[in-house]
Amino acid sequence: MHHWFMVTLVGQDQIGIVSKITTALYQGGCNLGEASMLRLGGNFTIMMMVDIPTGGKDALNHLLQPVAKELQLHLHLDAIEGLLHHHQVPNVRVSVHGADRAGMVAQVTSVLANAGLNILALESDVGGNANHPFYLMHIEGIATAGILALEEALRSLFASQPDLKVTLEPIETVVM
Amino acid sequence: MLNILTYPDPRLKNVSVSVTEFDEKLQAFLMDLEETMRAGPGGVGIAAPQVGRLERIAIVDVSSKPKISHHGRLVMINPEITDWDGFEMGREGCMSVPDYTGNVIRATKIRLVAQDKQGVSHEYSMEGYEARAVQHEIDHLDGLLFIDRLVSRRHDLFQRKVYESKKGT
Numbered sequence: 001m002h003h004w005f006m007v008t009l010v011g012q013d014q015i016g017i018v019s020k021i022t023t024a025l026y027q028g029g030c031n032l033g034e035a036s037m038l039r040l041g042g043n044f045t046i047m048m049m050v051d052i053p054t055g056g057k058d059a060l061n062h063l064l065q066p067v068a069k070e071l072q073l074h075l076h077l078d079a080i081e082g083l084l085h086h087h088q089v090p091n092v093r094v095s096v097h098g099a100d101r102a103g104m105v106a107q108v109t110s111v112l113a114n115a116g117l118n119i120l121a122l123e124s125d126v127g128g129n130a131n132h133p134f135y136l137m138h139i140e141g142i143a144t145a146g147i148l149a150l151e152e153a154l155r156s157l158f159a160s161q162p163d164l165k166v167t168l169e170p171i172e173t174v175v176m
Numbered sequence: 177m178l179n180i181l182t183y184p185d186p187r188l189k190n191v192s193v194s195v196t197e198f199d200e201k202l203q204a205f206l207m208d209l210e211e212t213m214r215a216g217p218g219g220v221g222i223a224a225p226q227v228g229r230l231e232r233i234a235i236v237d238v239s240s241k242p243k244i245s246h247h248g249r250l251v252m253i254n255p256e257i258t259d260w261d262g263f264e265m266g267r268e269g270c271m272s273v274p275d276y277t278g279n280v281i282r283a284t285k286i287r288l289v290a291q292d293k294q295g296v297s298h299e300y301s302m303e304g305y306e307a308r309a310v311q312h313e314i315d316h317l318d319g320l321l322f323i324d325r326l327v328s329r330r331h332d333l334f335q336r337k338v339y340e341s342k343k344g345t
Contacts, residue, residue, distance in 0.1 A: 085275045089267075173277050174305060175218025175269035176312050 004033065004082030005050050005060055011073035013044040020067050021046065028063040029053055033082055041126075044073075049082055090120050090140040091171050092147055094154075098164040100126055100133035107161065108137070115153035116145025140171070178212040178227035183273050189319045192223075192230045195253050198295035202233075206251060206293055210235050216271045221309045223316030226272050234313035238306045246306045255290035255314055257283075258299075266308055268322045278326045282308045 009021060018037060025032065033049025052060045057077055068075040094117075096108050105124065112119075117139075124137040143150050147170055154166050181188055195202065205224075213222035213235055220240070224233035237249040262284030269277040285303040288310060292298060302310065312322060 087275050087277070089269070089277050171267050172305070173267040173269055174220065174308050174312065175216075175277070176221035176271065176309060 001053070002051050002082055003053065003056055004080050005052065005057065006078045006080045007046065007048045007050050007060070007064065008076040008078075009046040009048075009064075009068060009073045010043055011068075011071060013039050013042060014071065017044050017071055017073070018046070020071060021064065021073075024063050024067045025050060028059070030060070030063070033084055049080070049084075051082060088118075088120060088142060089173055090142055091173075092117070092141060092143045092150060093169045093171050094139040094141075094150070095137070095167045095169075096139075096164060097134060097136040100128070100135040104135055104164070105137065107157065108164070108166070109139075111153045111157045112139070112141075112150060115149040116143060117150055118142045118144055177215060178208050180212065180216070180226055180271050181228055182271075183321060183323070185272075187228055187230070188225060188272055188316070188321060190225065190230050191319045192225050192232045192317045195231050195233060195291075198253075198291075198293065203293060205229065206233070206235070209233065210249075213237075218269060218271070221313045222271070223313045225316050225319075232317045234310075234317065236306065236309045236313055238309055241305055244305050245303065247300055247302065250290075250300070250306075250310070251293050252288070252290035252310070252313070253292065253295070255288055255310070255317070257286050257288055257311070257314060259287035261285040265327060268308070268312060270312070270322055272316075273321060273323055276323070278323060279328075280312075280322050280325045281327055282311045286311065 022032065031051040033051060035046065035048035037046045037048070050060065057079060060077055064075055094112065096104070098104060109119070119139055119141040121140045122137065124135065126133050126135055128134040150168055154168055158164065158166060209222055209224060209227065212227060213219055216222070220238045221236040222234065224231050232254045234252045234255060235250065236252070238244065238246045239248050260283035263281050264284050265279050265281050267277050268280050284307065285301070286307045288300045288302065290298060315321070
């Protein structure tokens with residue numbers, strides 16, 4: 001019987017976070033599913049599917065809490081349905097960049113959501129320097145109402161936000 | 177219908193040997209291989225090692241895809257890529273790697289020498305979708321899967337066919 005949890009860990013980046021966390025899980029009999037682990041603004045962040053065969057949330061907490069404390073990481077656990085082997089294939093990629101300002105993500109993603117975009121992955125970065133920061137975002141998703149709808153939506157956004165550089169590119173997947 | 181090997185089956189990692197006999201057994205195998213390809217989810221390419229036959233044989237047919245240049249059904253025996261030009265990133269999937277697609281860099285244009293089912297040598301120039309499919313299939317003959325060539329989504333700098341929003345329209 002599988003008991004999947006989404007484990008969230010956040011804390012100041014340092015060497016050994018991934019190895020110590022995953023070793024504790026492995027020694028405790030857990031199995032890992034899909035995960036995203038990356039450094040965001042000096043913090044190391046982990047979102048990771050973990051399957052613990054027995055003991056549930058209390059047992060998982062017991063395994064992870066000592067390591068999280070040692071590494072000064074915030075730990076959060078949610079019971080989830082572990083739906084593996086059901087990947088959705090993105091058919092469109094949207095890239096956005098511009099001078100950093102509040103509201104950019106909200107405006108772009110609202111327009112895209114209204115035009116039927118289901119976001120599968122979004123990654124963004126702040127670059128430049130403190131005086132002249134720029135914002136850069138890559139989105140992969142499924143155009144549920146067609147790519148034309150997204151192009152039209154972005155065109156109208158662009159008319160009101162000419163400072164944004166937005167590119168939309170269909171993703172063709174060659175399946176062999 | 178032949179059985180498709182799926183990763184992590186170790187046979188997919190073998191280097192295949194050249195074909196020397198262009199006999200009736202080969203013709204029968206080619207028919208079975210093509211039938212198996214057409215039954216697949218994508219159906220545009222297959223290589224012999226994917227069905228456990230470790231010989232340098234592949235079939236590609238991208239003619240179902242509209243608005244691209246292609247050579248129709250292409251039976252490739254002992255294929256060799258002789259020239260590469262340009263590179264671009266594209267997303268690939270494979271019958272031998274179920275439930276996963278990923279980004280891979282391939283040459284935009286290639287020149288290819290391959291024998292047909294009778295053993296006659298031909299030279300082909302191809303690009304884009306068809307060239308990607310052929311490179312993917314020839315990789316199978318060398319024990320390589322597209323997951324051996326994945327590039328990070330996060331550092332994708334190789335866009336093609338960019339549809340840019342036009343200002344003020």
